Amino acid sequence: MANSQGSALSGWYDLFSRGARDWLRHNEKVAESVRKSLPEIVAGADVLSGGARTVRVPVRFLEHYHFQLRSPERREGVGEGDAQPGDRIGPPDAGRKPGKGEGGRDQGGLEFMLEFQVDDIVDWLWEEMKLPNLQARVGKAEETDWMREGWDRRGARSRLDRRRSFRESIKRRGSQPDGPAFTDEDLRFRQLTRREQPATQAVVFLVMDVSGSMTDDDRKLAKSFFFWAVQGLRRQYRHLDTVFVAHTTEAWEFDEAQFFEVRGSGGTVASTGFAKVREIVAERFDPSRYNVYLFYASDGDNATSDRPDAERGLTEIAAYSNYLGYLEVTASTSRALATETGELFQRLARAGRPTASFAVRKLEEIWDAVRHFFQHQAKAVG
Amino acid sequence: MSGSPAAADTWRALVPQIEQLAQATGLRYDPVDFESVPETFMMEISVYGLPVRMPHWSFGVRYISRLIQHRMGHSKLFEVVFPGNPGHAYLAAGNSLAENVLVTAHVLGHADFSSNNMLFRSSQSQVGPNIVERAATHAHQIAMAIEEHGAKRVEAVLDAALALEQHIDVNQRVRRPRYPETAPKKPGPPDEFRRRFAALDPDPPREAAAEPQRPRVPPHPERDLLWFIANYAPDLEGWERDVFLAVREESFYFYPVFATQIMNEGWASYWHARLLREASFLPSEAYVDAIKCHSDVVRPLATGEQVALAVNPYHVGFSMWEKIVERDGLEGARRIMREDDDFSFIRNHLTPELATELQLFRFGAERDGSVSVLDSDLPKLHDALLAPKYNFGAPSIAATRIHVDGTLELLHDHQTDGRGLDPERATRVLEYIHRVWRRPVKLTTVNTSGGGLQLCVPAGS
Numbered sequence: 001m002a003n004s005q006g007s008a009l010s011g012w013y014d015l016f017s018r019g020a021r022d023w024l025r026h027n028e029k030v031a032e033s034v035r036k037s038l039p040e041i042v043a044g045a046d047v048l049s050g051g052a053r054t055v056r057v058p059v060r061f062l063e064h065y066h067f068q069l070r071s072p073e074r075r076e077g078v079g080e081g082d083a084q085p086g087d088r089i090g091p092p093d094a095g096r097k098p099g100k101g102e103g104g105r106d107q108g109g110l111e112f113m114l115e116f117q118v119d120d121i122v123d124w125l126w127e128e129m130k131l132p133n134l135q136a137r138v139g140k141a142e143e144t145d146w147m148r149e150g151w152d153r154r155g156a157r158s159r160l161d162r163r164r165s166f167r168e169s170i171k172r173r174g175s176q177p178d179g180p181a182f183t184d185e186d187l188r189f190r191q192l193t194r195r196e197q198p199a200t201q202a203v204v205f206l207v208m209d210v211s212g213s214m215t216d217d218d219r220k221l222a223k224s225f226f227f228w229a230v231q232g233l234r235r236q237y238r239h240l241d242t243v244f245v246a247h248t249t250e251a252w253e254f255d256e257a258q259f260f261e262v263r264g265s266g267g268t269v270a271s272t273g274f275a276k277v278r279e280i281v282a283e284r285f286d287p288s289r290y291n292v293y294l295f296y297a298s299d300g301d302n303a304t305s306d307r308p309d310a311e312r313g314l315t316e317i318a319a320y321s322n323y324l325g326y327l328e329v330t331a332s333t334s335r336a337l338a339t340e341t342g343e344l345f346q347r348l349a350r351a352g353r354p355t356a357s358f359a360v361r362k363l364e365e366i367w368d369a370v371r372h373f374f375q376h377q378a379k380a381v382g
Numbered sequence: 383m384s385g386s387p388a389a390a391d392t393w394r395a396l397v398p399q400i401e402q403l404a405q406a407t408g409l410r411y412d413p414v415d416f417e418s419v420p421e422t423f424m425m426e427i428s429v430y431g432l433p434v435r436m437p438h439w440s441f442g443v444r445y446i447s448r449l450i451q452h453r454m455g456h457s458k459l460f461e462v463v464f465p466g467n468p469g470h471a472y473l474a475a476g477n478s479l480a481e482n483v484l485v486t487a488h489v490l491g492h493a494d495f496s497s498n499n500m501l502f503r504s505s506q507s508q509v510g511p512n513i514v515e516r517a518a519t520h521a522h523q524i525a526m527a528i529e530e531h532g533a534k535r536v537e538a539v540l541d542a543a544l545a546l547e548q549h550i551d552v553n554q555r556v557r558r559p560r561y562p563e564t565a566p567k568k569p570g571p572p573d574e575f576r577r578r579f580a581a582l583d584p585d586p587p588r589e590a591a592a593e594p595q596r597p598r599v600p601p602h603p604e605r606d607l608l609w610f611i612a613n614y615a616p617d618l619e620g621w622e623r624d625v626f627l628a629v630r631e632e633s634f635y636f637y638p639v640f641a642t643q644i645m646n647e648g649w650a651s652y653w654h655a656r657l658l659r660e661a662s663f664l665p666s667e668a669y670v671d672a673i674k675c676h677s678d679v680v681r682p683l684a685t686g687e688q689v690a691l692a693v694n695p696y697h698v699g700f701s702m703w704e705k706i707v708e709r710d711g712l713e714g715a716r717r718i719m720r721e722d723d724d725f726s727f728i729r730n731h732l733t734p735e736l737a738t739e740l741q742l743f744r745f746g747a748e749r750d751g752s753v754s755v756l757d758s759d760l761p762k763l764h765d766a767l768l769a770p771k772y773n774f775g776a777p778s779i780a781a782t783r784i785h786v787d788g789t790l791e792l793l794h795d796h797q798t799d800g801r802g803l804d805p806e807r808a809t810r811v812l813e814y815i816h817r818v819w820r821r822p823v824k825l826t827t828v829n830t831s832g833g834g835l836q837l838c839v840p841a842g843s
Contacts, residue, residue, distance in 0.1 A: 018426055018430065018435075018437065018441070018445075019422070019426045019429060019441065019442060019445030019449070020442075020445075021437065021442070022437055022438060022439050022440075022441045022442030022445065023439075023442030023443070023445055023446050024442070025437070025439040025442060025537075026439040026440075026442040026446075029439055061443050061446075061447075062439070062443065063807075064438075064439070064440035064443070064541070064544065065545060065807045065810035065811050065814070066545050066807065066811065067545075067549075067776060067777045067779055067794075067803055067807065067808055067811055068804045068807050068808075069777055069799055069801055069802070069803060069804065070801055070802055070803065070804045070805075070830070071804070072801060073748075074746045074747065074748055075747045076744060076745070076746050076747075076756070076766055076769075077692065077744070077745055077747065077766060078692075078693050078742055078743070078744055078745075078766045078767050079689055079690055079691045079692065079693070079742070079743055079744075079745050079755075080682040080683065080689070080690050080693050080697070080740060080741055080742055080743075081688055081689030081690055081741055081743075082688055082689060082741055083688075083689045083741070083743050083745075083755045084755060085743070085755050085756060085757045085758070086754070086755060087754065087755040088752060088753065088754050088755075089689060089691070089745070089753040089754070089755065
C-alpha cells in the first residue's frame with residue numbers, strides 16, 4: 001500500500017503549520033488577558049534603558065479548562081521496577097519536570113515571554129484609564145515641510161507623473177490622430193514647494209532630587225513614573241524633547257542613560273534644579289514655540305532656607321509652562337505632601353498655577369499618579 | 383542510516399513483503415496508506431489527534447509543549463496511525479530504515495487490531511470508515527462558520543464543546559435521536575372492559591394519562607453532555623449545534639483508541655516483534671537495528687533507572703500478549719483481541735504471575751513529592767491501572783434538570799469519583815457552557831469535607 005506521493009507532498013507540509021497558527025491565537029488571547037493586568041505588570045518592567053520600544057512580559061500558558069477532580073491528598077498509581085512495599089522513592093519525575101504539575105493535561109509552570117510594543121501599551125492604558133488627550137498651549141509654532149503642489153512641464157525624472165502625462169498624450173492625440181505616442185510636451189512633473197505647517201512641539205523637563213535621602217527604590221519609582229508620563233506626552237506631541245535634570249545642592253543636566261544612575265549625597269536645594277531648568281529654557285526652548293512640561297520627583301525634603309528661592313524659581317517656570325507635576329516618593333502615608341516641597345507646590349496651586357501633586361509609595365501606585373496628573377492637566381489647561 | 387532518500391526507497395520496496403508476511407501469519411486488516419512526513423507535521427497530527435482538525439488555541443498550547451519536549455529530547459515520534467478503511471499511517475521522515483521496517487510491522491498490528499476489535503468496529507460502523515475525511519469536513523464546516531459568524535463566536539462554542547469532549551455516553555449511538563417528545567399514550571385500543579366502564583357514565587372524566595404530556599427533560603440523569611447541549615440548549619443556533627455534534631462525533635472516534643491503549647499497543651508490539659523474527663528477506667543490518675529499536679520501545683525503565691512511577695503500556699501489553707499466545711494459541715489470542723477492551727483485558731489476563739514478573743507495584747505520592755511503595759496486591763493493581771480510564775478519563779457529571787427559566791442543572795457523582803471537583807476549574811467550564819446555554823448553569827459537587835457545594839454561573843443566579 002506504499003504510496004509514492006509521500007516525498008512529493010512533503011514540500012507542501014512545510015508551507016503552513018496549524019500548530020503555529022493556533023499557538024499565535026493562544027498568544028493573542030494571552031495578550032488580551034495581560035492587557036487587563038498590564039498596569040501592574042509593566043509598572044515595574046525594566047523598560048527605560050536604551051530607549052526600548054518593546055516590553056517583555058513573562059506570562060503563563062493559558063489553560064483550557066476541563067472538569068477535573070480536586071487533587072487528592074495522596075495520588076496513587078502503578079509503577080514498574082524493583083521495589084518492595086514500604087520502600088520510599090524520591091519525588092516523582094524529579095529533575096524531569098520543573099515546578100509543580102501532576103502530569104496529565106496540566107501544563108502548569110510553563111512560562112514564556114511575550115513582547116509588547118510600548119506604543120500599544122500606552123494606547124491601551126490611556127483607553128483603559130480613560131485619560132484625556134493633552135491640550136497644547138502653543139500650537140502656533142510653524143514648521144516647514146516639502147509639499148506636493150501642482151505640475152510643471154519640466155522636472156526631475158523621479159517626479160514624472162505618468163498618469164497625468166498619459167492624460168496629456170490622449171488629449172493631444174484627440175486632435176492629431178496620427179501623432180506620436182508621446183512628445184516632450186505631454187510630460188508632466190510633480191512640483192514640490194516649501195510650505196509652513198502648524199506644528200505642536202513640546203519639551204518635558206524631568207527633574208529629580210538625587211540627594212542622599214533618595215533611596216534606590218525611590219529612584220526606581222521616579223524612573224517608572226517618568227517613563228510612562230513621557231509616553232503619555234509622546235502620544236500628543238510629534239516632537240517631544242526630554243531634558244533630564246538632577247540636583248542635590250547643585251544641579252546638572254544628564255542624558256537619559258546617566259540620569260537614573262546618578263546618586264548624589266548631602267542636602268537638598270530644590271531651587272538649583274529650577275534654576276537649571278530656567279537656564280535651559282532660555283538657551284534652547286523658546287516658550288512661545290514650545291509647550292513646556294515639568295515633572296519633579298523628590299522625597300519632599302528641601303532646605304527651609306531655600307523656600308523663597310524655590311518658590312520664586314518655580315513660579316517663574318509656571319508662568320510659561322503648560323503644566324507642572326510633583327511626584328512625592330515617600331515611605332509614609334501620614335506625612336505625604338505635608339513636606340517642604342509638597343507645600344511649595346500646594347501654594348503654587350492655590351495661586352492658580354497649573355500644577356498637581358501626588359504621593360506614591362510603591363510601584364502599583366504609579367498608575368494612580370499618571371491618571372491623576374493627566375486628568376488634572378486636562379482640566380487645568382482645557 | 384538515517385532518513386536518506388535511498389533508505390526511503392529501500393523501505394518502500396520492503397513494505398509489500400512485510401504486508402505479505404503479515405497476511406500469511408494471520409493478520410486480517412483493511413488496507414493502509416503509508417506516508418512519510420516531516421517531523422513537525424508528525425507532531426501536529428499527534429497533537430490534533432487527526433490529520434486535519436478544527437482550529438483551537440488549546441491545540442497551539444499542546445503543540446508548543448510538545449515542541450519543547452521534543453527539542454529537549456524527551457520524545458520521539460516514529461509513527462501516527464489513523465484506523466479506517468483505508469487506514470492512514472504517517473511515518474517520520476527522519477526514521478532510519480530499521481525504524482521504518484519496525485514501524486511498518488507495528489502499524490500492521492494496529493491495523494489488524496482496529497479492523498477486528500469490537501469497540502473499533504462498532505465505532506467505525508457508526509462514524510464511518512473514513513474519520514480522517516469526516517474530520518476534514520468538520521474542519522471545513524467550522525472554517526465556514528468562522529467566515530460567517532466571526533472567529534470569536536466560533537471560538538466560544540469550541541471552548542465549551544472541546545472542554546466537554548470526554549463527556550459523551552459511549553453506550554449511545556453517534557446519531558442519537560432526541561428524547562420522545564410525548565409520553566407514550568397509555569390506553570391501547572378500547573377493550574371490552576373499557577367500553578363497558580365508559581358506558582356507566584355518559585360524561586366520563588378525561589383520563590389524565592390519555593393526555594399527551596411533556597415528559598421531564600432529561601427523563602434520567604444524562605451523561606452525554608455534548609449531545610444534550612446540542613439538542614436542548616434553549617437558544618442554540620444551528621451552526622453551534624453542528625459544532626457540538628462534530629466534536630462529539632470525533633470523541634466517539636477517539637474512544638476506542640483510549641479504551642484499548644494497553645491491548646492495542648501491546649498487540650502492535652507483539653506483531654512487530656514476531657514479523658521481524660520471521661522476515662527472512664530483511665537486510666541483516668536492518669534486522670539487528672530494528673530489534674534494538676524494539677527493545678527500546680518495550681522496555682519498562684529508562685536507562686539507569688531502578689523503578690519507574692508509571693507503566694509503559696507497550697511493555698505491559700506486549701508481555702501480556704506473549705503470555706496469552708503461549709497459553710491460548712494464536713486463535714485464542716485473536717478472540718480476546720476481538721472481544722476485549724482494556725478493562726476486561728487487564729482484569730482477566732493480567733495474572734499474579736505476570737504482575738510479579740513485570741515487577742508491578744502500587745505507590746502513593748504525597749503532596750510534598752515523597753513516594754512510598756504500597757503493595758503488589760493484584761485486584762488493587764487492576765483498579766489502580768484502570769482508574770484513569772473510567773468514564774473516558776473524566777469525572778462523571780450528568781445533566782439532571784432544565785428549570786422553567788432555562789437554568790441547566792448538572793450533578794457531579796462524587797461517590798463514584800471518590801472526591802469533589804476542583805471548584806475553580808469547574809467554574810471556568812461552567813462559564814464556557816453558559817456562553818452557549820445562554821441561561822444560568824449550576825453544578826453540584828462536594829467540598830473537601832464532603833458537604834454539598836453548588837457552583838453557579840452567573841454567580842449568585
